[in-house]
Each structure stands twice: as structure tokens, then as C-alpha cells.
Amino acid sequence: MTERVRVNLDTPRAAPVELTDADAIEQLLSDSYSSMRVRSRHPARLRYQRVNGGSFALDTFEQSAVLDVRVEPLQTIVVDRSTTAGVHARRGADISRYDSGDLFLAALPDQPYTARVMPGRIDACVIDLALIARVAATAPGRRPEPVRFVGLDPLSAELAAHWWSTRCYVAELLNNSEAAASPLIVGSAARQLAAATLTAFPNTALTEPTVADRCDASTATVRRAVAYIEGHATDDISIADIAAAAHVSIRAVQLAFRRHLGMPPMAYVRRARIDHAHRDLVAADPAATTVGAIATRWGFANHSRFTAVYRKTYGVTPQTTLRND
Template sequence: MCSTAASIDIRNYHELDQQLRAIPGWQGEYYQMSPGSFAGRTVHVALEDVEIFEEQMNLRVEQTFRTPVDALVFSFDMKDSTLHILTDQASNTWVTPADYCELAVVFKRSASILDGLAADLGDLILTPLQSKYCRLFSHWLSTTLHSAARNPAAGLPLGIKKQLLEDCFFILEQEMDGVSSEVVRSEQSRKAIRRVIELVEDSPCESFSAPELASAAGVSLRRLQQLFRAYAGMSPTQWLRLRRLNAVRRDLMRSTAAETTVAEVAMRWSFWHLGRFAQSYYSLFGEHPSTTLLHSASASEAPQ
């Protein structure tokens, strides 16, 4: 049987930032949003003008990212059987469920068939599109990738790039009718959430109150609560606290006990009650902040 030669890179991770850095061309941040020890996996295939990713994570994670430049991305949520269209024209943000698995097909816009298409999609970008075909397609593609990984000599099916293009746009076409009113509502919600995220990113160390976040979003406090329950499954202040805990963890992992203390890092991120902070940190990451700092120091002292 004829096939397409491809190198399939499969990697496992135990730190969130390691998984983020493993995906070439994507820029952004990951924030752990549910308690436990992180475990993740990526599968990556690079073909001419097309890339395929499969990403798995055991915990809920907020992803804030930009796609590779000049790319159009079809992202399939395998748990909810939904399709999201992503481009580099907008900052993409969402919170994954636990035990998340996503398949993404990245088309480089150097392919003439994609010229100007991203602008035509307009408000469909990031709108969840549900279809029975999402499950069928993502199951087929995942099975195909893992079969090829087990037998590299067999490669991928001949003509897979053409099939990916045809299948992705077929699924998109099935869902483009009848979404106009839903698109308007989801676009308004995304803009409100995005205004909150921009405020937090402009002053990442601040601990904003719920009224301050609602004012930045341009919505009522009650509406902000509803939006964040739908977006993150929690209140906006809980969401902000988890983001700051993630920031503390990153700083601790990049430092040593000779350079800083847990208290200094915690207060840098507006955690003034250190006992309560330590309890929250342990509940989220499953280890004490002093342990994280100790591990980072041990890693830096290890022989190269």
C-alpha cells in the first residue's frame, strides 16, 4: 500500500510548562485550574503545509495562546465532540475539562486555497461547533497517528493532506448554518472575559476584587459571575487566585533557596496570609511551596 512518510514525535510530561514549550510555533501560557499532579502527552506530526497535534492533559488547564503566524487551525475537542476554528488574529483563551484530549490540524496559509479564508470566517473563530462528524473524524485521525507511530515504516495514508483539508471543511460547512444568534452572544461573552484577562495581564501581581473585574469587563457583577461559571467553572476571584498560584509555582521552579524565599515569592504575587497561601498551594499542586523550591534547587545543582 502506498503511504506518506512522516516523523511522529510522542512525548510525556509531568510539568505544565514543559508541555506548553513542546509545541513549536505556539505562544502563550498554561495555568493549572484543578488540584493534583500534572500528567500530559503530546503527539506531533509535521507534513508540508500541514501539522497535526494531539494533546492530552489529566487536569483542568486554562490555555491562553496565539497560534502560529499565518496558520488556520481546526481544533477538535475529543471529549465534547466540538470543533473550534483558531487563527493568529486573536488571542485564544479557554479552560479545558479534566482528562482533556484535543486534536488540532494546522494549515499553513501559504496554501493558496486558504488565501483570505480566515477573514471570511469572522465570528466563527473560537465558537464551539458541535457535530457528530467531529467524533468520527477525531477518532479516525487519532487511530491513524498511533498506528503509524507503532509502525513507522508504514507511514501515514497516501493523500492524507488532501483528506484532512476536505474533511475539516466538510465538518465546518455542516455547522455554519443556524449559528448567527449564538455567535453574537458568544462573541460578546468572549470580549467581556478577554477584557478581564487583559486587565490581569497588565497588572499580573495584583489581587483585584470582583467589582473591579466586573468594571473592567463592562458588565454587572452578576453577569460576570455567570460568564466565569460558564468559562472556567468557578467565580472570577477564584480564577484569579489560581492564576497567581501558578505564577508563584513558576517563580519557585526558576529560583533557588539561595536566591529567594517562599515568603518573598508569595508576597510578590499578593499572597499576604502565608499560612493560607501554603494551604492553597498544597491543595492545588499536591506539594508544599518549600518542596517546589527545594526541588528546583536540586535540579540546578545536578551535574550537566
């Protein structure tokens, strides 16, 4: 009888599954990515695990035999790393071979593809197109077309290494149950992954401010943006949210903050949150809470970094504030 295993993609961390039935392997991978056909000339064993971040997922799968796959368009961005398994991929007329350590996009979102996957391990990252669009958004109303990826391989080895280090960092965050429960931390991690993907792979995202953006980079824009940030510091807000609240493009709000405050908008968000963390430390009972719990509440996953930034801002450690106030 065919094994029937369906991974619940809505759970933060699905338990690892191990399959030996070819039809069950095909069904599992179809559920996780897109409809596909999976064939193997020899008995195959597949071990699969997914860690879900909402708008993205981190997958690991390892198989014991050569798998031939034919995949329908993904409608997502899937970044693969051939950790120990080689991959021979065909997308349209393009034929590529990837060896251990190589990073690549599985295919363009609307492009079917076929691949032969050798025994070994693949680490994958699945990213919603909506998340990519939010991070890459520029000049709303002036550039309505979506961002498109125009290449499947990283622009450089350095950018590929940066992408992989970002994924490792995000995986470490999601392995920490306290951090994984914080919407601020998971939201920030999602945007870091999307930004690293846009940086690493060729795409059509606009990167330079337009003339209109430069005109909009005013003190009035900063005031509107700051008011929104201060009123939404507890929320998982993005640069796109800030720009929308200020009624300008993302590039305009970025330029305005650099021009008038000397920092990026998200740095101002972090400063606002550390101010809220300071207030919580002052008001907290040291017998009932910890510095780590307050840091996590305000989106600081790295408690050592939180301590360093806090000390630079207030001249004392957060532990001192918690004890004395």
C-alpha cells in the first residue's frame, strides 16, 4: 500500500518524515512545491523536514537514489543549495549542472523544469512572491509591473556566500522557540531572506531613486513616517508599510531618512523599539522577567547585540536597569 504522508505547511516546525515509496515521495514533494512527477530506477529513501516562517519556509531533504523530476511552474521563488547532492537541471533550452556547495534558483516562478537529482542533501528556501514584491517595491503608482528574476545563478560567489550565511542565521533563529514565537523577529528574518535573494540573483528591481523620489524626500515625509513608526513599534512593520503611511515611495522614504536623520528607516524602527524595551526594563520586576524576555518581545533575537546597543544608548547594561529600577 502506498504511504500517504502530508506535511502540514502551516505548522512552524514539521516533524521530519522518511519515505521509501516512490508515489508517496512524489505526493510529498508536490504538496511542498508544485505538481511534479518523480521517478527513480532504484528504490529511494527520502528524508524531509520543513521549518515554516509564514511567508517563507526552510526545507531540507536527502535522498538515497537518483531522482528524475518534472515540475510544473512553482509560483514561488525556490532557492536551492546542493549541499552534498549534484543536480542536472533543464529549464527551457537552458541546461545546468550544479555540484556540492552550488547555489541556484530552481526555476523562474512561471517556468516548468526537469531535473536529475543525485543522492545526497539539498537545502531549499521557499519564498512567497508577495514577500519579494514588498521588499523590492519601489515608487508605487509609477512602476506597477512586478519584479522579475532574469537569471537563475548568483551574480557572484560572494553574494552566494552572503545568501547562505543569511539562511543559516534565519534557520538558527527559527530553531530557538522563543525567537520563533516573536512576530517581530520572524518578520525581520523574512525580509532579510528576501533582500538577500534580490541581492544575490539578477532581477528587474529598481535600485536608484527617481527625480520624484528625491523631491519627496522631505522633512514632512520624515514626520509622517516617524509618527507611523512610533505608533506601530509593537507591530511587524516593513519599509513598505512606512512608505505607504508617509504617502511616498520606498526609495523616497529611505532617502529622506538618510538626508535628514542620517540613518535608514529600519534603523529608526530599531531605535524606537529599544526605547520601548528600556521603558519595560524600568517598569519590570526583576523577579518576574528577564532581560532576554524583554529583548525578544521587542524583536531583538541576539541578546548580546541587544546588550551592546542598549549600553551604547543608555550608558549602562540592560541588566543594571532591570535591577535598579
